[in-house]
Amino acid sequence: MTAHLYPRRFAAPFAALILAFAVVWWAFPEQMPFWRSLAIVTAWGGSGLLVANLVLMVREPHIARLLGGLESMYRWHHRSGMIAYLLLLCHPLALALNGWVEAPQLAWQTLVPWAQSWPLWLGWAALVLLMFGLATTFAVRLPYRRWRAFHFALGLGVLLALAHVYALLGGADTLLLLIVVTGVALGWRLIASDLGMASHPYRVTQVVHQAGGMVEALLSPCAAPITVAPGQFVLVAFGDGQAYRGCGEYHPFTVSGIEADGGLRVGIKALGTCSQRLQSLEPEVLVRLQGPFGTFLSDSPSVPQLWIAGGVGITPFMAALRAYACIRPTTLIYLFRKETDAAFLDELTALATTDPQFELLTDASDKGLPDFPELLGKIGHITAREVSICGPIPMVEALLPLLREIGVAEESIHFEKFDFR
Ligand SMILES: Cc1cc2nc3c(=O)[nH]c(=O)nc-3n(C[C@H](O)[C@H](O)[C@H](O)COP(=O)(O)OP(=O)(O)OC[C@H]3O[C@@H](n4cnc5c(N)ncnc54)[C@H](O)[C@@H]3O)c2cc1C
Structure with missing residues (x-):
C-alpha cells in the first residue's frame, strides 16, 4: 500500500x-x-x-x-x-x-x-x-x-x-x-x-539466485514492452518450462530492474506455495504480465531522501538505484535477519562506493525488530527528508509512529506494504 x-x-x-x-x-x-x-x-x-x-x-x-x-x-x-x-x-x-x-x-x-x-x-x-x-x-x-x-x-x-x-x-x-x-x-x-486476455507476453531470459532464498528473473518482452518506472509493480503469471511447472496465477512483484530494451527484473522471495515453486524457475518459461501499477517512489521532490527497506522490500529501491545515479543525497537503511540473507548486498555496497550521493546503512536484527530509534538517530537532518519505506507490515507499523514523533511531516512519509487483502 x-x-x-x-x-x-x-x-x-x-x-x-x-x-x-x-x-x-x-x-x-x-x-x-x-x-x-x-x-x-x-x-x-x-x-x-x-x-x-x-x-x-x-x-x-x-x-x-x-x-x-x-x-x-x-x-x-x-x-x-x-x-x-x-x-x-x-x-x-x-x-x-x-x-x-x-x-x-x-x-x-x-x-x-x-x-x-x-x-x-x-x-x-x-x-x-x-x-x-x-x-x-x-x-x-x-x-x-x-x-x-x-x-x-x-x-x-x-x-x-x-x-x-x-x-x-x-x-x-x-x-x-x-x-x-x-x-x-x-x-x-x-x-x-x-484469465489474462489483457496481458503482455514476456519470456524468462535469465535467472539469478540471490542470497536469502530469493530468485531474480529477467523478463524480456516478446512484443512491445510496457513502460515501467522504478517503484512500480507488475502482476505476473509464470507458465511451464522444460522441467518447471508454473502455478499459472497472477502474483504482484515489484520490479527490481528495468533494462534499456524493455526487459524487467523481478526479485521473488519464497514466501508461500507459488513463490517457493518459483525458486526453481528456468529460462525460456513464458510469462503473462499485467501492469504497471503503483505510485511508490513516484513523488520526486528535490530534497534528500531516506529509504528504509526490510528484506524483500529492497526491490523498489534496487530498481531506482539501477536506473539512475542519485540526484540528491540518499540514505538507504537496509534491514535483514543475517548478512547471508541479504539479497543484492554486494551490488549495493559497490554502488555506495561509486555514487557520492548514496549512503548505505545495514542492520542485521536476527530475530525481532531492529533498534529503530538508534538507527533513525544516525540520520542527519531527518525532518528535511522524504522518507520511503518498503517491507513487512510489522516493520512499517513500528516505524510510522517513530517518524511522526521525530517530527517528519505526514506528507513526507510514503510506504509500500507487500500485502493486498
Ligand atoms: C504491491 C506488492 C508488491 C510485491 N512485490 C514483491 C516483490 O518484489 N518480491 C517478492 O518476493 N514479493 C513481493 N510481493 C509479495 C508477493 O506477491 C507474495 O509473496 C506472493 O504473491 C505470495 O504468493 P504464494 O503463493 O507464494 O504465497 P501464499 O502463501 O499463497 O500467500 C502469501 C501471501 O501473499 C499474498 N498473495 C498470495 N497470492 C497473491 C496474489 N495472487 N495476489 C496478491 N497477493 C497475493 C497474500 O497476502 C498471502 O497471504 C508483493 C506484494 C504486493 C502486494
Missing part, C-alpha cells in the same frame, strides 16, 4: 461517492411517506456503492492511475462494499417501519421471507451472500486462495441484488446503467485480468 498521495488518494472514494449520489439523485422518491422514501434512498445508494465497489476491483493500469493506484482502489473497494451492505440492510428495515405505521402485522410480513415472492427472495439471497462475502473479507487468517474464492461470493451477491431490483421495477434507466457498469467491471476483471 502506498500512502499520502495528495490528491490522488481521494480519487477512488470520490468516484464511488459520485456514482452512489448520481444514482440516488436519479431515483429520488417524491411525495412518499418518510420510511418508504428512506427505503428507496438506501436501496439505490447501496446499489450505487455496490457497483462502485466492483469498478474499484478492476485491474487496468489506466483506470488504476486515474483512481489513485491499485492499493487505494482496493482499500476503497472494501470500504464501499461495507457501507453498501449497511445501507442495503437498512432497506428492508425501513420498509418494515413503513408497514408498521399502518399495522404491526404488515411490518412482520415485510421481514419474513416465507411470506414473500421470488423477486424478494432474490433480495434476501443477495443480502446473505454479501454478508458471507464481507465476513470472509476481514478473515485475514484465512489462506489466501480460500479467502479469494469466498470473496467472489460478493460478485454473485451484487448480481442477485440487481436481479432483485430488475424483477421488481423492470428496465428502469438507472438500473440499466448499473447493470451495464457491473457487466463491464466484472467482465474486465474475470476475462481481461484473471
